[in-house]
Amino acid sequence: MIRAGVVGASGxxxxxxxxxxxxxPEMELAFLGGSSNIGRRPAELHANLRLDLGLTVxxxxxxxxxxxxxxFLATPAPVSAQLSELLADKVAAIVDLSGAYRIRTPELHDRWYPKVKRTTDLADRYVYGVPELVKDQLPDARLISIPGCYATALTVSLAPLTLGLGLHLKTVVVDGKSGSSGGGLQLRTADLHPFRSGAIxxxxxxxHRHAAEVADFLERGKQGSIDSLTMSAxxxxxxxxxxxxxxxxxxxPVTQRDLQRAYTRFYKEHRFVRVRRHNETLIPVPDPQAVLGSNFCDVTALHDEEGGRIVVLAALDNLVKxxxxxxxxxxxxRFGLPEETGLTMQPVMPA
Incomplete structure (x- = not known):
């Protein structure tokens, strides 16, 4: 049984x-860490978890x-950086969900995370954890940095074009839309219900810094290239x-058939990326409501012949995948288990 700890248990x-x-089935929750909710049980922090685990923060x-x-570090980036320095060689594996180590290039990291101070040596040890793209690196990894939610969708979207087909992409313009849970529990006026309800x-x-981490990762992966990657969120x-x-x-030159074959081939061995035709169901997909509560990322690639562009759509549950x-x-x-272990839940719809 793998003994797991979660720091940032109240988020x-x-x-x-x-x-x-x-x-x-193969993990046991052995430790809950935090700073502002010391002594509290999971059931006190999360209304959906009426569990008596014998653990407190x-x-x-x-x-x-x-x-x-x-x-698992579910902590703000500055906290993750501090804890990584303290604990990097004290446990078999650290999996960091923050942005502290997502961007490898020091100058790019400093631009998007100016308050997160880290050592280059530790940053170089972190594996950028997109399982579908770095599966061979994970079994020996002691330090794993989980991509941001937008970055996961974008990396899944673009990898078949750059790493698969080896295309040179002149310009990539991204439009991203996310629910309120993407901002965490920090209180901001703009996130209050009177302003957030019905808003775009x-x-x-x-x-957006998630676009920067995608460009940084794909540049290191090489084969194809991206001249410009920009995002509006x-x-x-x-x-x-x-x-x-x-x-x-x-x-x-690329056709719709080229795209469909490339994406299907690229992800055929990866069960959590579902390559879809946008009109294959009663509602158009990808749609976030069709993946909620699951570890799936739905992706569709379309050739816009009139517009002279490729349109790639990706949807996921930002708190799961x-x-x-x-x-x-x-x-x-990392621990030699089938990657789907404990993650076989199907999406909940409607949600």
Whole structure:
């Protein structure tokens, strides 16, 4: 049995980690860490978790995690950086859900995470944890950085074009829409119900750090290339789920048949990426409501012949495939388990 610890147990991603780990047949929740809710039980922090685990939130120390095999950090990036420095060689594996180590390039990291100080040595040890793309690196990884929710959707969207077909993408323009849970539990006026309900709020219209981490990762993966990757992000009124629309411009010839075959071939061995035709169901897909509560990412690639572009759509549950579920998926591979272990739940719809 793999002994798991969750730091940041009171947050939304922390709550989903607790939910998934307690249902996992090969994991045992052995430690809950935090700072502001010391002594509280999971059931007090999360209304959906009426569990008596015999655990309460405890301060994070080397001694407290001494018997933990995998430590999940569902903490803000500055906290994750501090804890990584303290615990990197004290547990068999750390899986960090924050942005502290997602961007490898130091200058790019400093631009998007100016308050997160880290050492280059530790940053170089972290594996960027998209299981579908780095599965061979995960079994030996002691440090795994889980991509951001938008970044997961975007990486899944673009990898078949750059890593698969080896295309040179001149321009990629991304439109991203996410529910309120993407912002966590920090209180902001714009997230209050009178303002968020029914809203389409352009909170990052001229750039987003998740686009930067995707460009950084794909650049290191090479084969194809991307000259420009930009993103606009919007908050919408639902709670869970996100949709990214990537508008891709390239001078290289490509057809709808090429795209369908490339995406199907690229993800044929990866059960959590569902390559879909947008008109295959009664409602158009990808649609976030068709993946809620699951670890699936639905992706569709379309050739817009009139517009001279490729349109790639991707939908996922930002708290599962975009956070806690992907973290458990990566940990499964790290410890030699089938990656779907504990993650076979189907989406809930309507939600």
């Amino acid at each position: 939304l991603a922390g709550g989903d980690l607790i939910r998934l780990i307690t249902q996992h 405890q301060p994070v120390t080397e001694e407290a995690v001494a018997d933990v095999d995998v430590l 709020a352009p909170y990052a219209p001229t750039g 919007y908050g919408v009124s639902h709670v869970r789920g996100l949709l990214t629309s990537a508008y891709v411009f390239t001078d290289e 975009g956070a806690a579920g992907q973290a458990v998926q990566a940990a499964n591979i």
